[in-house]
Amino acid sequence: MENARIAAPVQAEPGGEYRTDAVIVGAGPVGLFAVFELGLLDIKAHLIDVLEVPGGQCAELYPEKPIYDIPALPVVTGQELTDRLMQQIAPFDPVFHLGQTAEAIAKTDEGRWRVTTSAGTVVDARVIVIAAGGGSFTPKKPALEGIEAYEGTSVFYAVRKMDAFRGKRLVIAGGGDSALDWALNLKDVAERVTLVHHRDGFRAAPDSVNKMRSAVAAGEMDLKIAKLQSLEGAAPQLTGVGVASKETGDETIPADAMLAFYGLTMKLGPVANFGLNLHENLIPVDTEKFETSEPSIFAVGDINWYPGKLKLILSGFHETALMAQAAFRYVYPDAKLRFQYTTSSTNLQQKLGVA
């Protein structure tokens, strides 16, 4: 792959107000390809994704695993497919709102849609394309009784501001890159950092593992090979984390806050409250336009349902082409839609910047 040609996603300022033709909820492979199919019809798109990077399941669950059933690409990894899609859609200048959840939708007096995100961003668009796949990625939570009551005050699954942990006693749970990186970054800010992992092996980058081991040896932070067992203190304020170790038995690590990094899992999330009909957590659509129960809201890719639906990237791509034809009629109600091939249409080639 010619990585040099892959453009980084153009990120919009969070909290802003934007106006466009189509807003795509989900920047997985299908959401990305929707930009292309819409773009060929002069429909501008903004994408919203809770992940910090585009690619959906391909980027989050299997970036390095090969996919074998993309037409004309005998083998491609999840990350390569994402990179190539980004390259393919670059001519259409999609605007990305990453690291935020599309939380609510509302109809405007003009008959358009306003989509609001968890970062306070508002995107006003004529059509909504839901490409939310298996749902929005959310942190896996440790199975500890009553954990919800501490969340947001003293239990966290991400670090927004390092300074929030200044002078605090921290337990950082997990054995991957996020856990190690944050333990290393926060050890100089916090009063004390204790990294808790259930085994003495780490799936993080070898360099981070070495750095962590030397910091522990130098007495700058603690490492505890143990299982999380309980949260102590009157919720929402933590005072300690109970752990069980095979070597040293049960103990409570004094802590003002716990950060847990166990990776992500998919949950349908706020899309469930968009007011659309659902069929077992999926959005029913017709197979001509891929429109939902609400006119001018479409659903493509893994999130939709119709008789015979296959959850394949290939199927999602196909769906975007038909969706775009229908979206065109909302965005350009007075224009005539002509079917054109990219091979022979100068007009399409100009849009792609190749003619």
Next chain:
Amino acid sequence: MKIRVTDQTGKEHELEGIEGWRVMEIIRDWGLPIKAECGGACSCATCHVYVDEDWMDRLVPATDEELEMLDTAPAVEDNSRLSCQILMSEALDGLHVTLAPGSEPD
């Protein structure tokens, strides 16, 4: 060939095992609550089970890839395994596993 599966509510089920299938697939195809988000690609850890102590030694040991993925499961014990990495065979007739927290679908 049978497997016994205790679900998240403590109810036990006896399922017909099929030679060569992954234990995750058998659990899922019998309609028990297992998320198995990645469909068996050892990429999600939402097919996490606890294997009965008597059976641990009879399983093929976990690969590094499986151990690393297990690190992302919320409540790992010594007898934790990813059910998508256990291949059903005659030798596992009677295998007993318990669905772990975090393996339930939404």
